[in-house]
Amino acid sequence: MTANATAAGPLTPRQAERRRGILRAATALAARGGFEAVQMREVAESAQVALGTLYRYFPSKVHLLVAVMREQLERLHEQVRRRPPTGADPAARVAEALTHAFHALQREPRLAEAMVRALSFADRSVGSEVDEVAQVTSAIVLEAARLPDPPTAGQQAALRVVAHTWHATLLAWLSGRSSLAEVRADLHTAARLLTLATPTPAEDELQPVPPPPRGAARVGG
Numbered sequence: 662m663t664a665n666a667t668a669a670g671p672l673t674p675r676q677a678e679r680r681r682g683i684l685r686a687a688t689a690l691a692a693r694g695g696f697e698a699v700q701m702r703e704v705a706e707s708a709q710v711a712l713g714t715l716y717r718y719f720p721s722k723v724h725l726l727v728a729v730m731r732e733q734l735e736r737l738h739e740q741v742r743r744r745p746p747t748g749a750d751p752a753a754r755v756a757e758a759l760t761h762a763f764h765a766l767q768r769e770p771r772l773a774e775a776m777v778r779a780l781s782f783a784d785r786s787v788g789s790e791v792d793e794v795a796q797v798t799s800a801i802v803l804e805a806a807r808l809p810d811p812p813t814a815g816q817q818a819a820l821r822v823v824a825h826t827w828h829a830t831l832l833a834w835l836s837g838r839s840s841l842a843e844v845r846a847d848l849h850t851a852a853r854l855l856t857l858a859t860p861t862p863a864e865d866e867l868q869p870v871p872p873p874p875r876g877a878a879r880v881g882g
Contacts, residue, residue, distance in 0.1 A: 679708075679710060679714070679718075680718055682708045682709070682710070683704060683705075683708045683710065683715060683718055683719070683725070684725075684728060684729055684732055685708070686704050686707035686708040687699055687704050687725050687726065687729050688729050688732075688733075688772065689707070690703060690704060690707065691726065691729065691771060691772045691775035691776070692769050692771055692772040693771065694771060695771040695772075695774050695775050696726070696774060696775040696778045696779065698771075698775075699722055699725070699726060699775060700722075701715060701716070701721075701722055701725075704725065720786070721786075721787075722779070723779045723782050723783055723784075723787055724786075724787055724790060725779075726775055726776055726778075726779030726780075727776070727779050727780055727783055727787055727790045727791060727794060728790060729772075729775075729776055729779075730776035730777075730779065730780060730794055731790065731793050731794050731797055733766070733772075733776065734762075734794060734797040734798060734801065735797055737762045737765060737801060738797060738800055738801045738804065740761075740765075741758050741801055741804045741805050742804060745804075745805070745807065746758045746761075746805050750856060751805075751806040751807065751808055751852075751855045751856065752849075752852040752853045752854075752855045752856045753852070754805045754806055754807060755802055755805045755806050755823060755852040755855060756848050756849045756852040757805070758801060758802070758804075758805030759801075759802070759805070759823070759827050759848050759852070760845055760848055762801065762827070763827070763830070763831065763834075763844060763848070766831065767834075767841075770835070773831065773835060774835050777828075777831055777832050777835055780794065780828070781832065795824065798824040798827065798828065799820055799821065799824045801824075802820050802823050802824055802827075803820055806820070806855060808855075815857075816855060819854035819855050819857070820855070822851060822854055823851045823852055823854065823855070826847060826848065826851035827848065827851075829847075830843075830844045830847045830848060831844075
């Protein structure tokens, strides 16, 4: 289910506005009290919609908070478009953009905690929404990198690894397992993958070893 549709089909302008109101209400509750503070009945009351209407848009709290995360990432993507990072190479630009994005979420730690917990709790029923979050994250990385040419297969793999690292470092920081310095170091390390040479395809790396010439001495003979 995309941000512009429900199970019944594309949203009308009125439905889209109602959906935005629901997301605003959930965001405010999460920012004040984290994951546990987002209760569907309270979201419905705050957004001034019936509880049944809320469930038609978002079947569960996890669906709702993953959608909130997508919306927050889309705002970060727009910021990268408006104010591109100024690093000298793709790795530096990506590290700069992701560090700024991390600091933006750091200013709302309870909201960040709620979104990341929802993402970690997501099961197959939330698969399309999780995929959309991953796509927006990858778009932020690609926008920041400003590669001179379309990304190669190796660069696309590196972009995915960088996006995964960003989510992992955010989770590690929220759980108290990583310091801010470690987060920055990990983001810069992952971003440097973009500067590495494109990996040789596996089939090229595993060429059969030619047999020794006739008459050559055998090891251990």
